Amino acid sequence: MHESFFRYQNFFWLKVAIALSAVSIALYAWHTPSVVANGGTWLGYTLGTVAAVLIVWLAWFGARKRDYSSSSSKISGWLSAHVYLGLALIVVATLHTGFQFGWNVHTLAYGLMIVVIVSGMYGIYLYAMLPGRLASNRQGMTREQMLDEIRDLDETALGLADQIDSRVHEVILRSVEKPGVMLSFWQQLTAGKLGKDPLDSAERFLRGYQNDLVDATLFLDAQPQSGAQATMMYISNVMAGMEAEKVDKLRALMETVGRKKSLLKRTRRDVQLKALLQLWLFFHVPVSMALLAALLIHIISVFLYW
């Protein structure tokens, strides 16, 4: 059955991580070195070695994930271990420092590690929260289907606009020509909330246009009526009837535009959610690489200046 990486094998890796942290803390509390606690005591070296091995192993996840024909355990197990042991690393590495921080390459490595872990936590948050939202936002449609339907609605809107008048057609055409789903980084992340949307102005225009039409009709209705005048009124109402037909078309057009707008909103939301799910990795992974480099320098320099 479906088993989230959080719950993998009944939280096996969470238990391992807690045990590791608990043992580290207990040792740290029990250990009373002759000097101030630091990475250079035997416990410091032990914790440092464990932390370094953990970091390398955590980074190895990226390679293991791509070894698709490997028959070792499932990737979800690896991710579970990656997450929980990564969190445990905060405890192990912090105790390794003995709380000795400074403006040096050692603390740089520690700082980078914390940055990687915090970005990982953000990733966990996203992985836990977004999939459900993404699915309910899609309402069973694929991205492709959403885009197809937007295209269909565009065509319907253009067809209707064409039947009203050229001004309306022009406005709708403008809203259709501009790409509805944005590609730039910020637009993806903000779901297009920044910047003007041609669809909004089209909608505003249509509303104004409709008001004008209705006003004209109301004006006709408001005329006092009697006898021969009423007959004349009746005839001009037939004229207004033609306007009324226009109003109907316009209403249909506005409905179409409205539907497109909501679908577009959902599509943008989809783009945003998918971008969020992926973009954090563009931070997490490069900083991990930087961490590996800093770690190497940290280890070499420690042994060089021993």
Added chain:
Amino acid sequence: MTEQFKIVIVGAGPAGLSAAGRAHELDIAYVLLESAPHLANTIYAYQKGKYVMAEPSVLPLRSPYEFAAGTRESILESWQQRSDQLDLNIRYRAEVTAIQGQQGQFTVSLQNGDQIAAENVVLSMGMQGNLRKLGAEGEDLPFVQYQLQDPDEFEDETIVIVGAGDSAIENALALAGQNNVYIVNRRDEFARAKERNVQLITKAIEDGVIDCFYSSSINRVEALVQASSNGEQGLLVLNTADGEATLEVHRIIARLGAIPPRKFLEACGIELPSADPSAVPAVDQYYQSNVAGLYVIGELSGAPLIKPSMNQGYEVIHAINGDPVAPVDEELLWDKLNQLVGVSNVKQALDLLQQGIAFLGSLTHMQMREFMLDSELIFPSPGTVIYQKNDYSDEFYSLFSGDVSLIANIDVPDQAMNLQPGEFFGEWSLISGRRRAETVTAGKNCVLLKTSRRAMRKLMLSVPDVQQEIDRIAVQRTLQHFLVPGVPPEMLEPYAQRSSIERFKPHDVIVHAGDAPDVFRLIRCGSAMVKRNLSGKDVVVSFLPVGSFIGEVPLLSEKPSRETVLATVNTETIRVDRDILIELMDQFPAVRSRLDMSVQETLRKEIQFANHPEAGDLVAFMMDQGIGEGTDVLMIDETLCVHCDNCETACADTHGGVSRLDREAGPSFAYLHIPTSCRHCEHPHCMTDCPPDAIHRATNGEVYIEDSCIGCGNCQSNCPYGVIQMGVVKENKTSLFSWLLFGKGNAPGSKDGDASQNDKANGSDKLAQESATPKIKKAVKCDMCKGLVGGAACVRACPTGAAIRLAPEKMVDLLRERNRRAS
């Protein structure tokens, strides 16, 4: 002057060409007469680009002409070239109007008045020269046609297709894109055509792409005095169920099949065995009709396939020449049979097998030969395991001599059943498409006849006696397995005899709510779902896989059924009426405890569903997606899926760069997503029409396609779930690090089409390579990573645990889990 030949061959189709070519090679005086201005008119009239099959694949070709599966164009071209090369004595536009005389002195009269003298005449004219017409007034009007070669020729026309067979459907579908198409079906459904075509046309009608007149016939066709504004030239009058209907049309295309030219044949003196218009002349083993010297080969002799017809052409010339050759399959068969003790020829060996194996008794010699081509004899040493319980293999075995033992329950070895020579086994998997129900071990001197699933199903379809005999034993064994384990199946014979097999199509009702509690059923193939009306709404309350009982609760409680039971896919049940079941319970008390267990399980399931009515909707959704016939389905939990597509990438990486699953495509319901990926159906649709028989099921259940795939695309169009693609598989993979550090090759798991910059830079080299070794597209589909140790790569590569593969019998667990989460 009248010309004189030893052999006159009428009709330059596959059979006639082959005969003429052979006569040419043997230096016999012959002439080949063809009424059309070109060769092979039937194939010539095929739809443009049609892929022609070379069935049966095991049969060797014996002809001066080459023939392999390929497009209409390539086949016609190769035959034309060969004819030119041989400089065949062929006369085009030579329509034969009469054949008179007797052996040694036939006179063949042609339309243009010429007469040709012949010692022997070979009729190889097929039937397409005699197409069935509308049979109504106006059937010969110029806008009424009986063939369609190039559907692209017509655009924006109103076209009426008449007929309900494959060619009618294929024409209608091909034309519907750019024309307004109607189809006229005499019946109320499309029953004659291939399953896939039926699905396609039904869908096109549902979607409004094609309009269908069901239960309608042609009243008359009239030419319009003046073409209508849209250019329609004719008027079609139909008799429909609601009275007459008229349609203005550009064109009528009637695809009603062809029949033998009865009048002509009778005028030649040939007797037809029955008054049935489709009856073909009876011929002897050398294809000679009742008129000595007058031979009939090819479609007209009842051989509808191209390759056997070509072989007949070759053989008939030898027969006339006085040196008859043994049938082409003789050597193949002898290779299979020569290990049998005490036989000296194929006929003797086949006779022996037929005597030894009861259900083969009713086969004709020709049927037996065909059956043997698809079977093999095996001689396992004592103790060899033929197959294991829970394996997914699907071959069928007949015991010719020695013995085998069947153990259904490994924990109870003394319940082993020994089979006697003449009996068969393996029928359960053949019928149900499910795992083996027992382990079979060879005993002493064991000789087995092993037959492929495909051959066995074909035989059962074509010879009702075989189907009956296998069903007779299968019913006994199934009842024994599910109701009275441990009892010899023969003891159940009297009960089995009074049981019957019922077949249901998808969505057919098996039991109506309110039906009297007097029938018990056991599902032996397919599956069913149970619906109950809860406060006015039909709610699915249970799902019944193969081996489940239907009706045991009402029967034991003696109350009418409260539920409706529907077949989800093509389903077969064994029906046991109440009094028979009661007798059975009287004689074997074990039946009672089996039924009690089933009742408990049913009630438990129902309580589950009652607590979570939404689970019923989920079941209904899953049934719609073919889970009812699947054996292993990929399902994604949308609350866990982060859309990383690692599943697809893993699939592509482990399968030569072509992913066999499309994660995003496919429907979702209640956060459960079923991607477009193989369900490994119990009776795989893809297997139905595979010319090289390249699709098989491995012991773990995975349905896979072998390298022998010819890329015809039949499986792709037969799969109702759209999970088969045609792709070119790449051989080489690059390692992650050489890609990451040195930018070599494609990223791991990159798919066709996303070639990296490096490849683009070397584009010219690549093109040169490709044109040097053109690769054909082959069918690719999920094989459940059968070569990989850890199992399916898609599931193992999922980082969040969103992807799982599920067998339908585990579906209840899935629902239980989701219910738990919901509450």
